[in-house]
Amino acid sequence: MENNFFLTEDILWDYADDFLSAEDKIRVDSYLEQHPEWRERLEAIQAEKRAFSALPLEKPGPAFSDRVMAAWASEQAHARAASAATGKDRIIYLISAVFGMFILSALVMAGIQGAPAKLPVDLPQAPAVDWVEIFSNPVFHYGLYLILILLGLKVVDQYLHQRHMLDKMKMQG
């Protein structure tokens, strides 16, 4: 068996790294017993492996971990601010939804009053609301414009904020 076996440095490295099968290991062991010069090569390889393992780890700068934690804290603060902004947005959207519902219901009510249905029984009349007067009131108009402008500004602010966050994320890779 040994006559056909030829040991190379790669096989010896595999032997040292424990990559060989049990059968190949026995072959190498047997070869090494008969060839002391290869035994020396194996010892050299093992010394080289020890040298690799003994290499000191690279140390980052002294304040590295502090810088990482500061960057992480800053990132989290941004995330919290974004989250808080989202909470505020919900309130704004809720107010606009209520406002929208109010306008919608006012229009529906105006429509109903404009064409009152004839009821089979006489019901006590609800106090009449003069919707035309309400809608034509300048205070109502200005208030409506003001709210629409505020909502528009909020939408623009949100758009700019999102763009800023996206740019920042792109810069951070």
Next chain:
Amino acid sequence: MSATLSDEILVQQAQAGRQSAFALLVKRYEQYVFTLALRFVKNREDAHEVAQDCFLRAFRYLPDFRGEAKFTTWLYRIVYSTSMNFLRKQNPDMLSLDDETRPVRLTEDKSPDVSVRLEKEDRNVALQQAIGLLSPDDSGIITLFYLYEHSLDEICEMMGLTMTNAKTKLCRARQRLKMIVEDKFADQISV
């Protein structure tokens, strides 16, 4: 106390939002991450930037870490992809950290193994510099296997290789390292 806490516990605490757990993970793995980053990007200043980015990415994605792989395996992948992104920004043509086009001397070397004759400190310096001259992938696999003593199975998982590919890659990396040591550090080696 930090030494007694396992990675799993620290990760769970960090996932629950405990800041001290994040800090302990950074302390525990700063050298691991920095050494690998340095092997990949070859420059201490850039390695600092990449290593910091690695930790931030790791913390960002920590909620998704399910513990199916070892924490170091997961962290290595982040170091690899962050280094890759960094190097691609510098060189958009770069496709991989592996440079298979490098010449590999496959002939049997009959000269005596020079590294055993090195004084320990000289050998360390020469080896560090020689590893620094390897391709990022070569220096990565040598660092993982010999310095961090990851098993070949773990390396396969980390680098997405088959066992045969990992063995071949390690063998070639070793050959290239030996070639560099002999070619570039002959003066320091011939003691």
